[in-house]
Amino acid sequence: MAACIFVLFLLSVIVGLIYLYLSWNFNFWKKRGVKGPKPKLIFGSIPSIVKRNRNLAFDMRDLYEKYKKSGERFIGIFMTRNPQILVVNPDLAREILVTNFKCFRDNEPALWVNNNVEEVAPRNPFMSGSAKWKGIRSEVIGGLSPSRVKLAHPIVMEICKKLINFVRASSEKSGKVIELKNLCHRYTTEVVADFVWGLNADTLKIDDSPNHMYNMFKQMLEKSFLKISFYYLTGLAPLLRTIIGGSFYPEETDKFFTKIQKDAVELRLQSKNDRPDFLNYLIQLQEKKNISHMDMVGHSLTVLLDAFETTGSVMAHTLYYLASNQTAQNKLRAEIMGSLDENGGLSYENLIELPYLDQCLHETIRIVTLISVTSRICSEETYLEVREDHKVKIEPGMIVHVPTYSFHNDPDVFPNPEEYIPERFDNGRAKELNQKGYFFPFGDGPRICVGMRLGQLESKAGIVEILKNFHLTKIGDLVPHIDPSSFILGLAGDLLVEFEPIQH
Numbered sequence: 252m253a254a255c256i257f258v259l260f261l262l263s264v265i266v267g268l269i270y271l272y273l274s275w276n277f278n279f280w281k282k283r284g285v286k287g288p289k290p291k292l293i294f295g296s297i298p299s300i301v302k303r304n305r306n307l308a309f310d311m312r313d314l315y316e317k318y319k320k321s322g323e324r325f326i327g328i329f330m331t332r333n334p335q336i337l338v339v340n341p342d343l344a345r346e347i348l349v350t351n352f353k354c355f356r357d358n359e360p361a362l363w364v365n366n367n368v369e370e371v372a373p374r375n376p377f378m379s380g381s382a383k384w385k386g387i388r389s390e391v392i393g394g395l396s397p398s399r400v401k402l403a404h405p406i407v408m409e410i411c412k413k414l415i416n417f418v419r420a421s422s423e424k425s426g427k428v429i430e431l432k433n434l435c436h437r438y439t440t441e442v443v444a445d446f447v448w449g450l451n452a453d454t455l456k457i458d459d460s461p462n463h464m465y466n467m468f469k470q471m472l473e474k475s476f477l478k479i480s481f482y483y484l485t486g487l488a489p490l491l492r493t494i495i496g497g498s499f500y501p502e503e504t505d506k507f508f509t510k511i512q513k514d515a516v517e518l519r520l521q522s523k524n525d526r527p528d529f530l531n532y533l534i535q536l537q538e539k540k541n542i543s544h545m546d547m548v549g550h551s552l553t554v555l556l557d558a559f560e561t562t563g564s565v566m567a568h569t570l571y572y573l574a575s576n577q578t579a580q581n582k583l584r585a586e587i588m589g590s591l592d593e594n595g596g597l598s599y600e601n602l603i604e605l606p607y608l609d610q611c612l613h614e615t616i617r618i619v620t621l622i623s624v625t626s627r628i629c630s631e632e633t634y635l636e637v638r639e640d641h642k643v644k645i646e647p648g649m650i651v652h653v654p655t656y657s658f659h660n661d662p663d664v665f666p667n668p669e670e671y672i673p674e675r676f677d678n679g680r681a682k683e684l685n686q687k688g689y690f691f692p693f694g695d696g697p698r699i700c701v702g703m704r705l706g707q708l709e710s711k712a713g714i715v716e717i718l719k720n721f722h723l724t725k726i727g728d729l730v731p732h733i734d735p736s737s738f739i740l741g742l743a744g745d746l747l748v749e750f751e752p753i754q755h
Contacts, residue, residue, distance in 0.1 A: 272332075273487070279334040280327025283643050287327035287337075288314060293487065295329035296337075300483045305735045308623035308656040315339050315657035322638050325651075331486035336635075336651040341688025343635070344653045347627055349696040354633040356381040358698065359626035359650055363482050364499045371508075372499040374549020375556070376701060381630050384698075390542065391550045392701050394532035400704040402527035403446055404599040407709050410441045411716040413455040418721065418750055420457045428726055431567040431746040435713070439563035440465045442709045446558070447529045447551045448515040468559055471504040471552075479738045500552075508555075512548045529554055557702025558709060561621050564741050566710040569615040571731075571746045572671040574723035579673055583607050584718045595719075602711055610673035612710065613681050616659075616692045618671065619733075623656035623740045625694060656740065658689045721750040 277290050288296050297310045314337055318326050324340035338344050347355050361380045364372040372378055376388035393399075417437070421429060437454040444452035444464060452464045478499050485491045498505070515530055525531065533547045542550075573580040586607045590597060597605075629649040634642040645651075660668040664684070665675060684690035693700040700706070717723070726747040734743035 285327040290329040295331045311654040312657040315654050338653045345688040352696050354631050355627040356630045357628040369498045370545045371505050371549050375553045391553050394529045401599050407712045411712050414438050417455040427749045435567040436563040439559045443555050443558050449530050467507050474501045476738050509548050558705050562706040562710050568619050574725040574748045576671050610676040613676045614673040620656040620659045621739050625653040627651050655691050664689050724749045
């Protein structure tokens with residue numbers, strides 16, 4: 252009996268200690284006079300992090316809607332047991348991302364990687380800390396400047412020809428119904444392979460055999476998303492991140508792309524081809540600044556992440572919404588056809604400046620905001636005004652979340668936010684909404700997306716060529732749902748569309 256009592260006592264002590272560990276700082280924000288939801292044991296304020304029943308964007312949206320008119324500029328939340336900040340005021344969002352950037356220089360994704368054991372991931376400016384990000388970013392963005400992206404226009408247009416031929420061949424072989432996500436990511440794989448390494452990925456040809464490069468692209472992203480999920484789940488016990496370890500990118504894909512980079516450089520040097528692509532820029536950069544081979548790999552994969560996954564998803568979603576909205580599709584096609592030159596093409600300048608195409612892309616990004624939350628780390632002590640006459644000291648290391656998806660889907664700013672209405676962005680309203688802190692299609696401030704210009708070029712070129720040649724009709728009445736498990740927000744399920752050739 253005594254032994255049983257002792258065991259029960261010991262178990263009670265253990266349970267009590269675990270409870271104290273999980274809840275001891277739940278009064279963190281209350282002590283500082285900051286409002287917020289009462290955290291739940293294990294789940295904190297964002298239960299979907301643990302439950303995985305829906306995307307975290309929706310937990311943040313619920314909190315945003317609850318507190319946006321409370322007079323608070325931010326609220327205190329808990330990611331599992333860790334106190335963090337959720338911004339609910341658009342002016343404060345701009346302050347964090349732009350005007351007070353010096354105090355919030357670091358992205359939370361810098362915590363996803365282990366700088367001691369990884370070589371490639373820390374060379375991505377999105378995942379690099381304040382000590383290195385600026386230098387890395389300047390090296391990458393030099394190869395994605397407006398002038399260099401303009402020079403890439405002919406490269407992208409050649410791949411658009413392959414895209415149209417692929418759609419025609421696929422229609423002849425398997426019928427006119429095509430799944431958009433697969434189609435658009437085949438296209439962006441080809442663009443990345445050609446622009447970054449000068450290679451033909453062979454993703455836009457009718458071939459039932461697996462495409463190794465396309466599979467490597469997908470494997471790198473899928474395993475990286477698992478690593479992000481692991482990071483959030485281990486918020487309960489951060490020590491597990493050190494014990495279990497593991498790299499952000501899979502070792503297999505690191506080796507694959509390291510070899511691709513080596514072979515591409517050797518081939519380019521042998522051919523002495525002065526092609527205006529990213530590979531040529533990296534070779535020049537190596538000669539000028541003596542960057543390492545691994546720097547070249549890291550810079551190339553930075554472009555890959557922006558120009559493959561996010562661009563492919565935006566393009567697929569846009570085509571799907573246009574296939575679902577015949578009025579918008581016909582209006583955009585009329586704009587395109589009315590802007591063609593005598594050869595049936597568009598110059599780079601005319602392509603980039605098509606106003607209604609811009610509106611359609613902005614509306615897609617608004618509804619399905621791929622990066623649904625922008626999370627910054629406080630890098631030096633500062634004060635944030637939580638409400639009038641009440642400022643709170645923010646210590647270095649505190650994580651601040653700007654819930655981009657919540658701002659983009661605020662019904663007070665965008666009535667009927669679930670409806671696809673490109674006209675919301677008439678007359679330069681995108682810039683106006685950005686200045687007000689309600690619209691961040693590519694992020695904002697010094698850490699704005701480095702691949703923005705290239706992504707716009709390839710998505711716009713692909714959409715234009717498809718709408719020039721095909722009329723799109725959505726198949727079925729089911730509306731795809733938002734994927735609850737992916738870090739990148741996106742429509743889950745197949746996006747099936749019928750491609751009906753247009754006779755010119």
